[in-house]
Amino acid sequence: MEVNTTMYKIGIVGCGVIGSFISKKVVDGTIKNAKIIAVYDRNLEKSKKLSELTGAKICNSIDELVKENLDLVVECASVKAVEEVATKSLINNKDVLIMSVGALVDKDLFLKLKKLAKKVSRKIYIPSGAIGGLDAIKALRLGEIYKVVLKTVKPIKALEDSLKNLGYDISSIKNPIVVFEGDVFEAIKKFPMNINVSVTLSIVSEYPAKVIIVADPNAKLNRHEILVESSIGKLKVCVENVPFEENPKTSALAAYSAVRLIRDLSESVKIGT
Ligand SMILES: NC(=O)C1=CN([C@@H]2O[C@H](COP(=O)(O)OP(=O)(O)OC[C@H]3O[C@@H](n4cnc5c(N)ncnc54)[C@H](O)[C@@H]3O)[C@@H](O)[C@H]2O)C=CC1
Numbered sequence: 109m110e111v112n113t114t115m116y117k118i119g120i121v122g123c124g125v126i127g128s129f130i131s132k133k134v135v136d137g138t139i140k141n142a143k144i145i146a147v148y149d150r151n152l153e154k155s156k157k158l159s160e161l162t163g164a165k166i167c168n169s170i171d172e173l174v175k176e177n178l179d180l181v182v183e184c185a186s187v188k189a190v191e192e193v194a195t196k197s198l199i200n201n202k203d204v205l206i207m208s209v210g211a212l213v214d215k216d217l218f219l220k221l222k223k224l225a226k227k228v229s230r231k232i233y234i235p236s237g238a239i240g241g242l243d244a245i246k247a248l249r250l251g252e253i254y255k256v257v258l259k260t261v262k263p264i265k266a267l268e269d270s271l272k273n274l275g276y277d278i279s280s281i282k283n284p285i286v287v288f289e290g291d292v293f294e295a296i297k298k299f300p301m302n303i304n305v306s307v308t309l310s311i312v313s314e315y316p317a318k319v320i321i322v323a324d325p326n327a328k329l330n331r332h333e334i335l336v337e338s339s340i341g342k343l344k345v346c347v348e349n350v351p352f353e354e355n356p357k358t359s360a361l362a363a364y365s366a367v368r369l370i371r372d373l374s375e376s377v378k379i380g381t
């Protein structure tokens with residue numbers, strides 16, 4: 109792709125399935141007028157692979173990446189990486205897109221980043237990720253919201269790491285079981301790689317979601333059922349997402365939503381709330 113002055117210059121932090129997918133969509137032209145300029149992953153092999161695909165510079169740290177000539181930094185690494193990536197991107201005058209939205213369950217961090225973005229006149233983008241209905245919820249929020257529930261059903265493979273950390277014996281799960289029921293704060297603490305969507309939902313509704321997580325040994329898809337009740341009306345959305353083969357924790361829709369968000373940055377018509 110030829111570089112010109114209208115080219116959108118992107119840096120990627122986290123070269124896993126989402127980072128790679130976005131990069132492929134830049135390379136194949138689905139995201140037009142964009143170029144991946146720099147990549148960083150704490151796993152050098154992953155950075156190298158993405159650099160081979162995109163021609164991007166391999167950076168050795170977040171500090172190095174945010175000093176590059178970029179318009180947008182895409183965080184697709186981990187909940188723990190968000191504070192550093194977002195803060196340093198904004199300070200260095202870059203917009204930032206956050207995939208590991210779970211980090212923003214920390215209200216102080218969210219408000220700090222929001223204030224910083226305003227101060228430096230840059231944007232924080234939060235894609236709808238693996239769920240739908242955020243456009244309607246944004247409108248419902250103008251009324252009174254009194255209930256927000258997310259029920260997530262995932263195959264064991266998708267929840268495996270978190271379940272092991274929580275002391276579950278995976279091999280003993282033969283039927284669907286509720287492995288979590290509680291609020292969004294506890295949910296993202298216990299399932300940081302699985303339930304970022306609950307934080308996105310809570311941020312957009314400005315209402316702490318109740319979260320139920322079911323591990324289903326028979327499931328093939330990642331299902332998210334959303335219920336929002338408000339003075340304006342009731343919303344029920346259910347998505348059944350195909351997971352990535354390379355990382356069954358992550359739904360393909362999450363990566364597609366980021367691709368769509370980046371692609372739409374240069375669109376002149378905006379559809380949805
Ligand atoms: N908002 C949403 O709807 C969704 C968000 N996610 C989140 O998006 C993020 C990316 O997801 P995937 O690409 O599927 O994960 P992945 O595990 O395939 O890739 C993550 C990559 O980031 C790297 N990484 C982790 N921490 C890092 C750090 N501190 N600095 C540099 N590199 C680091 C890892 O080495 C790995 O290569 C995850 O946090 C995931 O939980 C995933 C699905 C949906």
Ligand SMILES: O=C([O-])CC(=O)C(=O)O
Binds near residue numbers: 303349357359
């Ligand atoms: O991809 C999904 O289905 C949702 C997910 O992992 C998350 O929200 O962290």
